[in-house]
Amino acid sequence: MNFNPALIVPELFQFLLILALFLQSLNDGARGPRVEKWVPTVAALGIVATLASFSASGMMFHDVYRIDGLSQFFKLVIAVCFFVTTLNASHQPTLAEDRRADYYLFLAISAWALMLLSSTVELFSIYLALELSSYSLYTVISLRAKEKGAAEAGIKYIVFGAVATAVALYGLSYVLATQHSTYIVDLATKSWAWADAPLAVVGLSLFLAGMFFKLALFPFHFWCPDVYQGTSNETATFVATLPKLGAVVILVRLATFLTPGLEITTILAWLGAISMTLGNLCALAQTDVKRILGFSSVAHAGYVMVGLVSGTAEGLAAATFYALAYVAMNLLAFWVVSRVASDGRNLHLNDLNGLYKRAPLLAFALGVGAFALVGLPPTVGFIGKLFLITAAWNHGYNWLVVTLAINSAFAIYYYLSLVRHAYTEETVSADAAVPDTSAFSLVGAGVLSVMVLALGLLPSPVFEYAITAGRGLFH
């Protein structure tokens, strides 16, 4: 067993954070510095720790744990994302005082598990990391004052998660039985055609269900809008961003042997197409901002599939880049949602009325986020979509690319209605949400907007990294 701590600095750092949080949570968080003050700071240090081991590479734990370009890329994104979500959660009005340490503890565990997930290259370890990241979220989702909706959302998430992971485990047994290995590296050498190994194809499809659940891909998307709506805005920020990264990284690793033309790849393509269309169409009818974003997540899960089914390093890099884009856009959108609902309520579209006057910068940030989610230039949403389309064109799934393009037209209506309410509706009702216009809120919104725009204007350094990582997967 080759253990080299230098390779897993980010994970170790995060683990120390978890230990510290655990100790503080023993006493209802009453002792020691206030948890919402120090956790974001430490999370920021976590980004530094991740950067320190950014170029590490190697294998560990009997080759089930692979540190490579892809894993380090995702760990960095997870670390940044964890930092933003903890910062976002530090102003959470609907979280009881004595639960704060536990809350952060579970968030930290989930993020840690996702870091593990980005390095695991063996199906059982993938499964374990996946469960670890889900279990901690089950708890967190219902932590929203005394709202029954949050409890319902928590139960929904557990039931869905339990079923999805059970299905995944069941599928895993088929894969093991037929292909005699659970190492991705071995699996990549096997045939995955239906004619050669039907049971293995069934098994892998079922195993993927676990990822689809995390990613909220059709038909495992039902929880997504409900959970976003039920749980607090800040928790929804976490659920909407980090777990998707974990799912994408595994799908990217598995996609190395899902070449275009295989039945299972076609299934992925179909699920992607249905997911994006269904997500966008369902979102049209929503008036709760978080439900809109929930269905938008479903649609975006479908978009990622476009890169995955292309079977090229460019495609995987495009999917990786799009995962980053997705996370950046959603962090921005949820940041605005959390800040506008300063009393922790669920935002209705009408709560956004006249936002341009009440909080100009938040309104601008919301506009940037919404247009990025549609895929309008010059945001990262556009450039991500362009990469997906370019990578996937002429690899057997052109119809999927066309579906993706047409979906932008469906999507524009509901994203535009966010902007419309913020910029053109002038009548503000008396009980509308009062946006938080403190420096904290505005600086956060500004920095995230700049990130979304900057990644759209100058994507090449990041993409260069993603493409190197993608090529690394193919050796």
Add this chain to the structure above:
Amino acid sequence: MNFAFPVLTSLIVFPLLAAAGLCALRNEATVRKFALIASLIEIVLALPLANFQFNGDFQFVERMSWVPQWGLEYHLAVDGISILMIWLTVFTLPLCVLCSWTGIIKRIKEFHFCLLFMTSACIGVFTSMDLVLFYVFWEAMLIPMYLLIAVWGGDERKYASIKFFLYTLAGSTLLLVAIVAFRIAGGTFSIPELMHQSFGFRFQCWCFLAMALAFAIKVPMFPFHTWLPAAHVQAPAAGSVILAAILLKMGTYGFLRFCLPLTPAASEYFAPLMIAVSIASIIYGGAVALGQSDIKKLVAYSSVGHMGFVTLGIFLFNPRGVEGALFQMLNHGVVTGGLFMMIGTVYERSHSRDIAKNLGLGKYMPAYMFFWGLFSLASFGFPGTNGFVGEILVFIGAFNHSLLVGLLIVPGALLSAAYMFRVGLKMAWGSPSSATKWPDLCPREWAFLLVPAVMVFYIGLAPSLFFQMITPSVDKLLADYDSRKVAVEQTIHTATQDAATGAWDAKRN
């Protein structure tokens, strides 16, 4: 010809900087003055373009790598097709600022922000030589235009603005796919490089259709025109001016820049369809305009008709037709822009766009009626005005093409005279006069109406400068088109032969 000073970039960046500077201002009057000065500086920045050489080459080229992994470039240039559009855009901006001086009373800062942003995006569209860069500007322009209609528009602004956004975005989604398809097939996003490649006929057809949908919606061509009257009627005067003068031109510019050079065989194949749709636009736009009681709607439908002349000219594929199309693009920008400014002017007095509420202006507002009459005459192509030059060229092109096409558009030209006279008659001599207490044009209004009025005469009486600008590019475009159309037709021929032999072989085995 390469200039050290990045003229085109400065034209794109300066409005953005000015828009950013606008955010720092507080006083409303200062905002207007600032925007006006910025728009005048923009004209000064465009002056180096006077060095434009009268040949068909791409000039003022700026080219650098943007995203090397995917071959995206920041590549700007102008040629005879785009230079007029750039001048049009640059000169429209100060007029827009001036004509909304008193008409826009709320959220003034944001309004001028949108105008400046819009200008930047428009220049970007007309100068981009990289397909993706073009798409970036093409889409970026939607947002300020949406806001112009949705915030400062009339009573039904919500409906009109969403319709505008949905229509245009839906049209351009497949444009992106076509752009990517070109990249995969041709290995580059660069338009000048793609212009020298030949693509398969089927490929061209699909790409042509995807692009034509986007451009036809933008132009707009019948039957995709329904967003235009709604958007025009609801938009504020400046919004209508930009929409008419610049935005609609992007569609026809797209046909000239993309469809003809990149998909020549498909353009040839679909030309009868495009000509038919253009004629339908001309007749339909004219006929519907004749029945309007709302002045703005009338001018909006007349735009459909006039833009029909432009698309018709383009798809005639002869020099007169394409030149006429380019002239019509410029003329329509000048004249319809002028008409919309006039409607804004009279709206500030009558607060109605109804013809019945704007009767008998001739006696009380003679200067106003002079300009209205002038633009009306130009609009239906009266000799001596700029409209005549464009229309006669398209007519020559049409009759050169076939007698039938020429005859079919004659009623369109008659209709435009009919509806312009109808509304002009009522506005000048209708009684009882609603203008008894209205003041005639103030100096500011004189200022923004004189510019298009001068252009009407200048283009109408001395069009040679413009011919010098556009003719080399048009000739080059058509020569290129003719040669490649033939090349592709040969490949189609061999491809069908190959397919036939292939099928025969398959059968035999």
